[in-house]
Amino acid sequence: MSETKPLRLLVIDDDPAIAQTISVIARSAGLETEITCAPDEFFRALEARPPDFIALDLVMPQMDGVEVMLKLASFGCRARIIITSGLGSRVMDAAGRSATENGLVIAGILAKPFSAGTLRKLLSVEPKTAPMAPPTVTLAASAGALAMADRDELREALRAGKIVPYYQPKIKCRSGRLSGFEVLARWLDPPRGPVPPDHFIALAEREGLIDLLSEVILESSLKWFGARFTNSDVSLAINLSAITISNAAAARDASPVAGFVEHVTRRCEESGVEPRRVVFELTESSAMRDPAASLNLLTRLRMKGFHLSLDDFGTGYSSMLQLVRLPFSEIKVDRSFVSTALVSEESSAVVRSIVDLGHSLGLTCVAEGVEDARTLSYLNEIGCDLAQGFGIGRPMDSDAVDEWMQSRPWRRGENEH
Ligand code: C2E
Ligand code: CA
Ligand code: CA
Numbered sequence: 001m002s003e004t005k006p007l008r009l010l011v012i013d014d015d016p017a018i019a020q021t022i023s024v025i026a027r028s029a030g031l032e033t034e035i036t037c038a039p040d041e042f043f044r045a046l047e048a049r050p051p052d053f054i055a056l057d058l059v060m061p062q063m064d065g066v067e068v069m070l071k072l073a074s075f076g077c078r079a080r081i082i083i084t085s086g087l088g089s090r091v092m093d094a095a096g097r098s099a100t101e102n103g104l105v106i107a108g109i110l111a112k113p114f115s116a117g118t119l120r121k122l123l124s125v126e127p128k129t130a131p132m133a134p135p136t137v138t139l140a141a142s143a144g145a146l147a148m149a150d151r152d153e154l155r156e157a158l159r160a161g162k163i164v165p166y167y168q169p170k171i172k173c174r175s176g177r178l179s180g181f182e183v184l185a186r187w188l189d190p191p192r193g194p195v196p197p198d199h200f201i202a203l204a205e206r207e208g209l210i211d212l213l214s215e216v217i218l219e220s221s222l223k224w225f226g227a228r229f230t231n232s233d234v235s236l237a238i239n240l241s242a243i244t245i246s247n248a249a250a251a252r253d254a255s256p257v258a259g260f261v262e263h264v265t266r267r268c269e270e271s272g273v274e275p276r277r278v279v280f281e282l283t284e285s286s287a288m289r290d291p292a293a294s295l296n297l298l299t300r301l302r303m304k305g306f307h308l309s310l311d312d313f314g315t316g317y318s319s320m321l322q323l324v325r326l327p328f329s330e331i332k333v334d335r336s337f338v339s340t341a342l343v344s345e346e347s348s349a350v351v352r353s354i355v356d357l358g359h360s361l362g363l364t365c366v367a368e369g370v371e372d373a374r375t376l377s378y379l380n381e382i383g384c385d386l387a388q389g390f391g392i393g394r395p396m397d398s399d400a401v402d403e404w405m406q407s408r409p410w411r412r413g414e415n416e417h
Pocket of ligand 2: 182239281311
């Protein structure tokens, strides 16, 4: 019979007394531990026996904790890291964010002096990457897989129907019921798998193909949606590029604007989808390119009944201004805050404030980047309306949407047909 191996914690702290304390607490929680007091020793131990957890002091004489984290990131370290230090929480939060941005997994932050209970809790934290539902698709594309794609290849892919919509569900935080789907473009390229948009949206924008791409995605997602969700309140959210907005809004006379508004309205009619079930997602920068013309365009879209969502809220420069000035009906809290809400006091404060701000302006609040059940229940506690993220459902093709709907325990009574 095989015995399960105890989890292993590697500690690095230049103060041996603190390292010892951490180690004793971790052992009492059933972990195996090893203490190191300097970076050389730490990296040797790391190589000899990769740990499940690392407790890392941020301030040490020979090398600071941020440098250690950068080095860990360059090794592709997957251990869950607990950052320890006596620095203020803002500095520690910033260090945690920098680590996460570099691809490290942060279990949490331990401010000194700390209690045994706090440390034990961090050591029992489920890995942040564990989804609530198994992933339904793999994004096989490795970074740079499409680095060589050019205008002709993209145009050919668009013509051949290889740029297709994938759908990521949004649910109501309170009831867990389906609220809608966000449409996310994928390039189907069999050897590479479904390639995500980071590899081709910028190319399409640069090469004048973005309006064609928007049209392909709009047409095929509306067709699917109109056929799949009739007589239902489920919504469909479509991303609009800054360029599509400014192309539609650029000319000062009203006709091009009318052209775009009429065009999307007609597409909705053809697919049997009422405009009130369609949400256009825009980022702050796209709404700002030509403020007067976009105000005109967006107002006309709202007058037709479409909803407008301010995407990636919290990352731009004039968020407040755009939020108040333009006729949005929804805000999406950027995933960089949501995915760290449970490990960073700053992020959780930002998420809470955005939800309060949104509600005080009468907007629906959506949190994106919800990767686990604990984050979802936090969002419910603070009154966030909707949630979207890998922990709820990955972006998937239409067949996988059907499977996902079937696998949901609360699907009975869900207003889908
Ligand atoms: P976005 O509008 O912010 O879309 C959300 C992105 O977050 C998607 O990336 C989605 O896969 C990812 N995501 C969702 N949940 C999680 C999570 O729990 N954790 C993490 N780490 N990521 C999550 P994706 O599909 O790669 O799309 C990237 C961006 O490309 C989108 O960002 C959007 O700005 C753009 N995009 C996608 N489809 C279209 C399109 O049809 N037209 C235009 N103009 N832009 C598009
Ligand atoms: Ca979006
Ligand atoms: Ca977003």
